[in-house]
Amino acid sequence: xxxxxxxxxxxxxxxxxxxxxxxxxHDPVTAVAGESWLHHLHRSxxxxxxxxxWRLGPASPATDERADFFRVSAPADSTTARPGKQIxxxxxxxxxxxxxxxxxxxxxxxxxxxxxxLVDPVRATSAALVEQRxxxxxxxLSRRETAEMVKQSSDALLKRLQDGGQDMxxxxxxxxxxxxxxxxxxxxxxxxxxxEKEQAAIPESDARxxxxxxxxxxxxxxxxxGLNPTPLELLKGAIPPLSAFPExxxxxxxxxxxxxxxxxxxxATSLLCxxxxxxxxxxxxxxxxxxxxxxxxxxxxxxxxxxxAAYAPQxxxxxxxHVERAPVPILQELDVGAWSIAAGVFTAALLVLGxxxxxxxxxxxxxxxxxxxxxxxxxxxxxxxxxxxxxxxVITASPSQPGEAVEVNAADWMERKIS
Amino acid sequence: MQHNxxxxxxxxxxxxxxxxxxxxxxxxxxxxxxxxxxVEVPAGKTFPAPARPVLVVQxxxxxxxHIVPVQQxxxxxxxNSDSVAHNVFWVSVGGNKKLGHNLxxxxxxxxxxxxxxxxxxxxxxxxxxxxxxxxIVVVPTPYFVLTSETGEYRIEGVPDGSxxxxxxxxxxxxxxxxxxxxDDAKADFSLSR
Numbered sequence: 001x002x003x004x005x006x007x008x009x010x011x012x013x014x015x016x017x018x019x020x021x022x023x024x025x026h027d028p029v030t031a032v033a034g035e036s037w038l039h040h041l042h043r044s045x046x047x048x049x050x051x052x053x054w055r056l057g058p059a060s061p062a063t064d065e066r067a068d069f070f071r072v073s074a075p076a077d078s079t080t081a082r083p084g085k086q087i088x089x090x091x092x093x094x095x096x097x098x099x100x101x102x103x104x105x106x107x108x109x110x111x112x113x114x115x116x117x118l119v120d121p122v123r124a125t126s127a128a129l130v131e132q133r134x135x136x137x138x139x140x141l142s143r144r145e146t147a148e149m150v151k152q153s154s155d156a157l158l159k160r161l162q163d164g165g166q167d168m169x170x171x172x173x174x175x176x177x178x179x180x181x182x183x184x185x186x187x188x189x190x191x192x193x194x195x196e197k198e199q200a201a202i203p204e205s206d207a208r209x210x211x212x213x214x215x216x217x218x219x220x221x222x223x224x225x226g227l228n229p230t231p232l233e234l235l236k237g238a239i240p241p242l243s244a245f246p247e248x249x250x251x252x253x254x255x256x257x258x259x260x261x262x263x264x265x266x267x268a269t270s271l272l273c274x275x276x277x278x279x280x281x282x283x284x285x286x287x288x289x290x291x292x293x294x295x296x297x298x299x300x301x302x303x304x305x306x307x308x309a310a311y312a313p314q315x316x317x318x319x320x321x322h323v324e325r326a327p328v329p330i331l332q333e334l335d336v337g338a339w340s341i342a343a344g345v346f347t348a349a350l351l352v353l354g355x356x357x358x359x360x361x362x363x364x365x366x367x368x369x370x371x372x373x374x375x376x377x378x379x380x381x382x383x384x385x386x387x388x389x390x391x392x393x394v395i396t397a398s399p400s401q402p403g404e405a406v407e408v409n410a411a412d413w414m415e416r417k418i419s
Numbered sequence: 420m421q422h423n424x425x426x427x428x429x430x431x432x433x434x435x436x437x438x439x440x441x442x443x444x445x446x447x448x449x450x451x452x453x454x455x456x457x458v459e460v461p462a463g464k465t466f467p468a469p470a471r472p473v474l475v476v477q478x479x480x481x482x483x484x485h486i487v488p489v490q491q492x493x494x495x496x497x498x499n500s501d502s503v504a505h506n507v508f509w510v511s512v513g514g515n516k517k518l519g520h521n522l523x524x525x526x527x528x529x530x531x532x533x534x535x536x537x538x539x540x541x542x543x544x545x546x547x548x549x550x551x552x553x554x555i556v557v558v559p560t561p562y563f564v565l566t567s568e569t570g571e572y573r574i575e576g577v578p579d580g581s582x583x584x585x586x587x588x589x590x591x592x593x594x595x596x597x598x599x600x601x602d603d604a605k606a607d608f609s610l611s612r
Contacts, residue, residue: 113479116503124506124547137544139510139519149506149546152524156504156547159526166502166527 029084029207029294030173032214032242034303036223037169045239045276049111050103050167051220053278057261082293084207091201092185095178097282098209099171099216106282108189114167121160122183122190124153129192157183173215177202209287210294217280218242218291224300234275235267243300251292258288440576441600443562443584447570449610450588455488455556456572456608457563459583459595466560468492472532475543475553477505482543482553486589488563491538495555497522498530506546507531512557513539521546540587556587577604586610 038048045051090098100118104110109117123129127150134141141149161179164170174182181202187195204212219242226241228248234240240248249257256262257277264275280288447454460466469490476483478500489495499505504526512518515537522531524547535541535557543553556563566572577600585595586608598604 120549121503121547123549130546133546133549137510138516139508139544140516141519141521145521149508149521149524152506153547156524156526160504168502 029205029211029298031298031301032211032219032224032295033301034224036239037220039223040169041167044237045221049115051217051278052111053102053280053282055261055279055281057257057263057274057277057279082206082289084205084210084290084293084297086206087203088206088209089201090181090204090209092181092183092188092199095174095182095212096185096189098212098287099174099182101282102217102220102280103168108186116168118186119190121153121157122186123192125150125157126187126190126192128194169220171216173211206290207294207297210290210292211298213283213287213291214242214294221277225302231265231270232268234264235273241300242295245292245295249292251289254292255285255288258291259283259285440578441602441604442573442575443577443582443598443600443604443606444571444573445605445607447566447572447586447588447608447610449608450570450591450612451568452589453486453568454566454570454572454586454588454608454610455486455558455563456566456574456584456586456606457488457556457558458560458574458577458598459585460559461580461582466490469561472496474498475555476500477507477545477551480548480551482551484553484565486554486556486565488556488558488565489535490561490563491557491559492534492536493557494532494534496530496532499525499527502527504547505551507543508546509541509543509555511539512537512541515539554589 038045038050041048043050100108103115104118108119108122127146130146130150130153131141134146158179160168161171161174161182171179181200184195184198184200187198221239223239223241225243228244229238229240245254253262258280260281261275261277261279263272264277265271266273266275443456443458445456447456469492472494473487473489474496475487476498480501480503487495497507504524506521506524508519508521510516510519512535518537518539520533522533525531535555538557538559541555541557543551543555545551562574562577564572564574579601581597581599583595584598584606585593587593588610591610591612594608594610596606596608598606
């Protein structure tokens with residue numbers, strides 16, 4: 001009884017630790033932060049193919065559209081953000097749309113010179129295709145060498161997604177399961193044989209879908225924070241920051257702007273003009289609505305730029321004492337993490353040990369009782385067992401053949417054991 | 420004393436003989452694009468491997484330069500100047516498939532080196548980008564040159580002597596010619612596919 005209580009207590013504490021770590025392991029949705037990718041590259045919208053779908057909104061607004069645009073009363077549901085917890089099933093093809101298609105296009109071929117094709121680098125991750133190519137060029141590669149070459153290409157591809165490149169942003173915000181599902185689709189897109197069998201569905205929340213579209217697609221051109229540009233500034237090429245969206249449009253207007261295109265108020269006389277924003281017709285109305293809700297629920301933040309922070313004291317006219325404080329909390333956090341992991345591992349080990357001891361005990365007892373029952377049965381009614389005497393496999397340590405498994409009559413064995 | 424004097428005379432004579440260098444020039448016809456022309460090793464002579472590495476750059480999804488002649492024993496540096504990862508492998512060296520090698524895959528700004536100890540053409544390929552191709556032509560002597568696009572060449576500093584001069588061109592069997600070098604020599608090649 002005491003043993004049971006201890007076991008129960010152990011189980012509870014382990015469950016608490018595991019529950020905690022499980023909650024910590026799940027990537028929460030975070031706000032978009034920092035400058036746009038184009039701003040980072042010091043490139044103007046006209047000087048890039050990034051984010052271009054080569055489709056623009058309507059050229060001149062129709063009169064009813066104009067009325068619609070200036071509509072004062074928005075539907076009740078179009079301004080308040082939904083909870084963002086509804087779960088959708090996405091495939092790699094969806095993840096490609098939300099994250100990659102804005103630059104690499106539907107085919108994955110990109111737009112040279114700045115947007116590379118992803119087809120060849122993905123094909124290089126297929127052992128079948130590498131073998132085929134090596135055969136064609138007459139390269140003699142062993143299976144191991146081919147595997148090594150394929151691994152090099154796979155590592156390069158994953159590193160690319162993780163770190164980005166000169167012209168490509170990092171996609172660190174993608175989770176492992178998302179990357180796996182996405183890469184499976186990239187392989188399908190690149191024509192890797194058998195890739196159709198690799199396609200995997202993953203569950204995603206509304207909020208996560210909004211986050212992916214914003215971080216991977218909108219953020220290429222739109223910075224996270226800043227001032228809402230005036231119509232004149234818009235005419236001069238300003239791109240509204242993501243933080244200004246809820247101020248500029250309601251949900252319905254954003255959905256229309258993203259999926260169909262809508263005119264923008266521009267210039268000194270504030271005329272309705274065709275904007276420069278491409279139409280993302282490959283995003284669904286729901287996905288565009290997710291973008292709006294995500295931006296409302298997770299307001300974009302300023303990225304703490306470490307380089308700027310380093311220069312801040314020098315730019316300041318009045319020198320302030322330099323206080324170093326960043327590393328301490330980080331270290332403490334790491335320590336706490338290490339301790340909780342160690343405690344979790346220790347508890348798990350104890351649990352496993354407890355279970356294995358119990359399991360062995362139960363097995364031993366049940367084997368004993370089974371043998372006893374057999375013994376009783378054979379003694380009470382021998383007729384029932386007349387032809388085949390009950391046998392049990394026993395490991396004996398007889399002097400002639402140590403450790404050999406022999407079959408002995410259960411009754412004999414029991415008797416021997418008892419005497 | 421006189422013995423010493425004779426020795427000096429002999430030394431000067433030998434030095435002047437070896438220092439006498441000439442040029443081999445000519446034209447490679449029948450093919451388009453550059454070829455590599457080099458002097459084969461004269462009997463009983465060896466050449467120390469050059470210490471300076473040769474650079475091949477991967478830029479704009481192209482091996483630059485496209486054809487790089489190097490002396491046997493040279494170290495070649497492969498620098499990735501593209502924003503994407505590149506791989507370098509070669510199927511064979513001088514047609515010997517046993518010398519095929521995969522140098523690896525590496526990102527922008529990094530380089531890998533390889534020392535080419537075997538003579539022959541090394542067709543460079545990239546596993547990531549099937550359209551990329553280049554050549555390293557490993558030659559046995561320091562007397563080699565990459566011809567112009569129209570085939571003209573001029574190898575300077577070849578010591579007087581009797582040599583075999585060979586031309587290499589992408590996808591064509593090597594052709595050799597016997598050349599006696601005393602002052603300047605001429606060797607034209609006519610290749611055909």
